[in-house]
Amino acid sequence: MGIEERKEREKERRRQQIMVAAKRVFSDKGFAKTTMEDISKESELSTGTLYLYFKNKEELFASLSFRILQYLLIRLEHVSKEPEMGPEEKIRALKDALYDVYDFDPLIIINMFHLQSSETLMNLSPKILDEMKDMSRKSIGEMAKIFQEGIDQGIFIDAHPLALADSLWSMFSGLVLWEESKRIINPKKDFLKSTLSLAFDVFARGIKKS
Amino acid sequence: MGIEERKEREKERRRQQIMVAAKRVFSDKGFAKTTMEDISKESELSTGTLYLYFKNKEELFASLSFRILQYLLIRLEHVSKEPEMGPEEKIRALKDALYDVYDFDPLIIINMFHLQSSETLMNLSPKILDEMKDMSRKSIGEMAKIFQEGIDQGIFIDAHPLALADSLWSMFSGLVLWEESKRIINPKKDFLKSTLSLAFDVFARGIKKS
Amino acid sequence: MGIEERKEREKERRRQQIMVAAKRVFSDKGFAKTTMEDISKESELSTGTLYLYFKNKEELFASLSFRILQYLLIRLEHVSKEPEMGPEEKIRALKDALYDVYDFDPLIIINMFHLQSSETLMNLSPKILDEMKDMSRKSIGEMAKIFQEGIDQGIFIDAHPLALADSLWSMFSGLVLWEESKRIINPKKDFLKSTLSLAFDVFARGIKKS
Amino acid sequence: MGIEERKEREKERRRQQIMVAAKRVFSDKGFAKTTMEDISKESELSTGTLYLYFKNKEELFASLSFRILQYLLIRLEHVSKEPEMGPEEKIRALKDALYDVYDFDPLIIINMFHLQSSETLMNLSPKILDEMKDMSRKSIGEMAKIFQEGIDQGIFIDAHPLALADSLWSMFSGLVLWEESKRIINPKKDFLKSTLSLAFDVFARGIKKS
DNA sequence: CATGAATGAGGCTTCATTCAT
């Protein structure tokens, strides 16, 4: 029957409802300062209900990161597989893709960066953790493909493609964090887009074989 | 009198004693998981005493970051002012300086990056906050000087030197965080030094006027 | 009409279905650690349905104890009324009856003993409580009858039969609890049957007029 | 200095203060229904302070049981070692000793019996658990010694002394539980002492070689 | 009747900070 499906959909909708609320609160206060009650109030659900959909605070947070990682991977795959573009164009497209990912959910991505390395803090179920690691690995892999392509074509310098991908990714995440931290001091100015553009240009020039 | 001075020195020594202990514990457990009691035990002082030298947990942590920032600034100034080196050499020297800073206290610097933007978490006194911001600004400024020098000499591309400095700094901090997070998954491999080297090379190539 | 009856029977069947499931879970986890959801899953019914048949968790538990008490009373009556046996034989038969009751549902009887006196925990409806008390009283009464018989026949020492019944019952329940608690430490050894046998023999000797 | 000692004594006094309060509340409401806040209010200390002296609710409860077990063991040793008494007299003395233990803290002993077998419920540190098990074992051992003595002297029937000790102990604990549960129904009447007396007499007669 | 999602009160525990000694 459609009844099963409807229930399924409603359940999914609830999950989303919670995630939307959680995103707002996490973005506003960060992971540590956000309480489950904050989220319950924002979502207009009881705290108990939150635990019906997410095992604990950390998995709720992780689910938000997960969504971003999914989106990131999709965008990267899209760029990587684009048959019309050459490696140089793809690097440029990469910049836009990464910026879009950031733009899709600016504050959660920042929180995510904060937590991504402090896994000691996180008490995620191994399954979720593995999935997230897998997704990260894949994302880096997609970027590496582009570098590999350029190297194979003799356009890019002969460096380890994964190391190049790590560098580019680090530059991106580092900039997001850094510009965000500057914006706290001076909220009016947002240089992320322009600095990102410059950094990517420099990077693109830097890997080109002279 | 000498008595005053001695007291002053003793007080400073105590501060250092606490900071050394705090560094060990923060490095081991991270900011959030570290308790004041952990630090009191490590320092062999009572929790009450901790509060005689530091207003609260956050200022104690900040003081550690502060020390790193001081060291960073000194190293950067050193490179920047080196009369014998050309801009290109200075960029290379920058890499070593930054790596040394990281090496001086690897884990605290990581913790610092985690917290640097999430000032929602931090409840620092404005004075300390200002000092830290000032120091960061100066550090970026020193790096920018190098870029300016290269631009003036027509060796580097004509980009905003502060934006270049931000990019380089972001790349550095991003890599530290990223490689650290990878090491959690696979603790045996430490690619920071080599990836950092590659990234700086790429950056150096990228800003050179062709 | 027959329809009414069928409904009645079906209702009773559902009750039994729940009780069977509840027994399994309570036996496994004890009263406090068992959740209504555990029971709902075991019974393949929803939690809501559980509340259609039992006012609350405590009455569901009580209903299980009730069933045991019923069985106990039946067995005791059977022994007590046995026309062929003399009082001494009946005491021996008592041992088997009590052990059978225990064997019928070892873990629930243990849980029951745990809760029987801590009525602070139990929030039973007075009606159920009264019924249970009545059944206990009757059980003790049946045992007392045997003692009375022996006293009347001049075979047993002249003691208050109810006090003797209390003593015997206490010895039985005490042993069940105690041997169970020992089995937690050393699960391989089960001395209940043999120790029970010894204890009953001692008791039987002890009440015999020399 | 005496200063250290005084502090030590004060600390011990605090512990006692908490235990006294806890005993009152546990006795009144039982383990499950007692909250740490109840105890904090009764002791006029904050909940936090409770955790300074006891790792958790369960260890606080265990410490009460522990005290009883200590007292029990001392009393049993005393009886067992009494050089003037013969085995039969010692059995009689045992009754008084056990009753005194019960009288020392009637309600906690009842709670203790409730929990002693449901160790699934208890989350004690292995150390404490071991100590308690050890103490129980020793207590049973002391009783067994008396039986052994009687057997060696040819006064008692030739049964396993440990099994006899288990039986006697079970009879005692069973009676305490059972009489307590009867008192809930009819609080005015307290038959424990007299029934205990009868039961011990029966037991004493029962183990005597005819 | 049956469902099971939603509720929300309430429990245990932690820990930064204070303050009497």
Add this chain to the structure above:
DNA sequence: AATGAATGAAGCCTCATTCAT
């Protein structure tokens, strides 16, 4: 100055019970 016991607010999470469908 140093201590460290005491505080108590606050957080996370569980679970018996209800109620709209």
